[in-house]
Amino acid sequence: MEMKKENRSTESEDKARLAILELSHMMSVPMSLVAVIKMKVPEAIWEGGSNTPLTAPQILHRIRPQGGGDADNLQRILRMLTSYNIFAEHFSQTGERKYSLTHIGKTLVPDSQGLTYASFMLQHHQEELMRAWQLVGETVEDPTTEPFMKANGEGVLSYYNRREDARVLLGKSMRGMSIPFMRELLENYDGFHGVETVVDVGGNTGICLQMIMSKFPSVRNGINFDLPHSILSAPQIPGVTHVGGNAFDFVPEADAIFMKGG
Numbered sequence: 001m002e003m004k005k006e007n008r009s010t011e012s013e014d015k016a017r018l019a020i021l022e023l024s025h026m027m028s029v030p031m032s033l034v035a036v037i038k039m040k041v042p043e044a045i046w047e048g049g050s051n052t053p054l055t056a057p058q059i060l061h062r063i064r065p066q067g068g069g070d071a072d073n074l075q076r077i078l079r080m081l082t083s084y085n086i087f088a089e090h091f092s093q094t095g096e097r098k099y100s101l102t103h104i105g106k107t108l109v110p111d112s113q114g115l116t117y118a119s120f121m122l123q124h125h126q127e128e129l130m131r132a133w134q135l136v137g138e139t140v141e142d143p144t145t146e147p148f149m150k151a152n153g154e155g156v157l158s159y160y161n162r163r164e165d166a167r168v169l170l171g172k173s174m175r176g177m178s179i180p181f182m183r184e185l186l187e188n189y190d191g192f193h194g195v196e197t198v199v200d201v202g203g204n205t206g207i208c209l210q211m212i213m214s215k216f217p218s219v220r221n222g223i224n225f226d227l228p229h230s231i232l233s234a235p236q237i238p239g240v241t242h243v244g245g246n247a248f249d250f251v252p253e254a255d256a257i258f259m260k261g262g
C-alpha cells in the first residue's frame with residue numbers, strides 16, 4: 001500500500017534525524033579516544049614503527065602483560081574509533097578483526113623527540129575542564145561567574161598555579177602541537193630577518209621563540225610573555241627572558257610581536 005505523501009519523510013529529514021543521533025552520541029568519540037590514549041593502545045600497535053594489524057586480545061596482551069581486561073569491550077571501542085579514521089580495520093582469512101593506526105592515529109604516538117598530540121587531547125579533556133563544559137550554557141544565563149569557577153570552586157588561573165601536573169600537561173600539549181607547526185612555518189616564512197627583539201605574547205614555555213631564534217640569529221633577545229602561572233614551569237632558554245603579565249594590561253616592547261594560539 002502506498003504511504004500518504006504527507007507521512008513520508010524527505011531525504012533531508014532522514015539525514016537530519018541521522019545527524020542529530022550522531023551528535024547525541026558525539027561524547028563517545030572523545031571519551032573513547034582519551035581511554036585508548038590512557039591505555040597506550042596507539043603505542044602498543046605502533047611498536048617502534050611496525051604498525052602491524054593486531055586483534056583486540058593481542059593489543060590487550062601488550063597493554064596488560066600481567067593479564068586481565070576485556071578484549072570484547074576494547075574491540076567495541078576500536079571499531080567505533082575506526083569509523084572516525086583513528087584506526088584501520090583489517091579482516092584476517094579466519095574473519096578476525098585486526099587494527100592498525102591510520103595517519104591520524106599515528107599522531108597519538110610519541111615521535112623521536114617525544115612529541116605527540118595525545119597530550120593535547122588529554123589536556124582538553126581533564127576532569128576539571130570537563131566539569132566546566134557541563135556549565136557552558138551558564139555563560140549565557142548567568143555570566144557573572146565563569147563556568148570553571150562554578151564547577152571547581154576556583155578560577156582557571158588559580159588551578160594552574162596550584163597544580164604542577166596540570167601545568168606540565170599544558171606545556172607538553174603545547175609542545176606536541178606547536179613544534180611540528182613551527183617547523184613547517186619557519187621553512188616557509190622569512191619575515192624575522194634583521195629583527196633583533198621579538199616578544200611572543202602567550203608564549204607558554206617559550207618553545208616557539210626558541211625555534212624562531214635558532215633559525216634567525218639576528219633575533220638576539222626573545223621575550224616570552226605569558227600569565228605569571230604559565231612561566232612558572234618555563235625552562236631556561238639562552239637569549240630568552242620570561243616575563244609574567246596579562247596582555248590586556250601591557251605587552252613588553254619589542255621590534256616584532258609574535259602570537260600563536262592552540
Ligand SMILES: C[S@@+](CC[C@H](N)C(=O)[O-])C[C@H]1O[C@@H](n2cnc3c(N)ncnc32)[C@H](O)[C@@H]1O
Pocket residue numbers: 174175178201202203204205208225226227230245246247248259260261262
Ligand atoms: C593555546 S596556548 C598557546 C601557547 C603558545 N603560543 C604555542 O602556540 O605553543 C595560549 C597561551 O596564552 C596564554 N595567555 C592566555 N591569556 C593571556 C593573557 N591575557 N596574557 C598573556 N598570556 C595569556 C596562556 O597562558 C597560554 O600559555
